[in-house]
Amino acid sequence: MHVLILGGTTEARRLAELLAAGHPAGLRVTNSLAGRVSAPRTPPGEIRVGGFGGAEGLAVWLREHAVDLLVDATHPFADTITRNAAHAAAAARVPLLALRRPVWRRVEGDVWHDAGSLAEAAALLLALAARRVLLTTGRMGLAAFAPLTDPWFLVRSVEAPDGPCPPRMEVLLARGPFTLDGERELLGRHRIDVLVTKDSGGAATAPKLTAAREAGLPVIVVRRPPVPEGVPVVAAPEEAARWVGEAHARHPGDR
Known part of the structure; x- marks a missing residue:
């Protein structure tokens, strides 16, 4: 089973670490980094750097590399890649999850x-x-x-x-x-x-x-841009890891 993480964030790296630590048999993880930071902190797993060529290019990549799950763990303001991920996942019929750290909440005195x-x-x-x-x-x-x-x-x-x-x-x-x-x-x-x-x-x-x-x-x-309608959202890498684990347990190739 192949998981593609659109990353570059602390949460994406933590998710990759959780999946690597779990060592589920037959799970392949690819981390995609935009390449805008010259010395990124690389997570465990396979690494690819650079864009996909828009939503259509990402959909082609998902199909060509037999991606089973897509996790959008990009920065909350990476609106373009988030929209592209939603369109590409729908076109390639790949389940998509958005991992987003919670928004800040104002408190008394702010x-x-x-x-x-x-x-x-x-x-x-x-x-x-x-x-x-x-x-x-x-x-x-x-x-x-x-x-x-x-x-x-x-x-x-x-x-x-x-x-x-x-x-x-x-x-x-x-x-x-x-x-x-x-x-x-x-x-x-x-x-x-x-x-x-x-x-x-x-x-x-x-x-x-x-x-x-x-x-x-x-x-x-x-304010951050909203996640596209219909895309499920979790707030913690642990929740995303559970989502991957549950899908992995149901995956036909692992039975």
């Missing part, structure tokens, strides 16, 4: 402003008269903030940004998990007055939200 897109987030920065901004939306999509000439941006990302960027900007290359003490120090040292983040969820980057709450700073939270 000063959050919801945004439906990076463009909306940029508009909110103007409305808030932001002066010094910690921007943690990743290296892609900075073009939405490029027209803002007044605020100063501290852009934190794993890889150096490319494309249009804000004119007043400093880049901080860093990979989570981050600590609460570290986030407190970062906000204070750079005199940040607004935080902008995507609702990526998970614990690795959540301390910035606590630090912002303690400092009374407004946080602009960009």
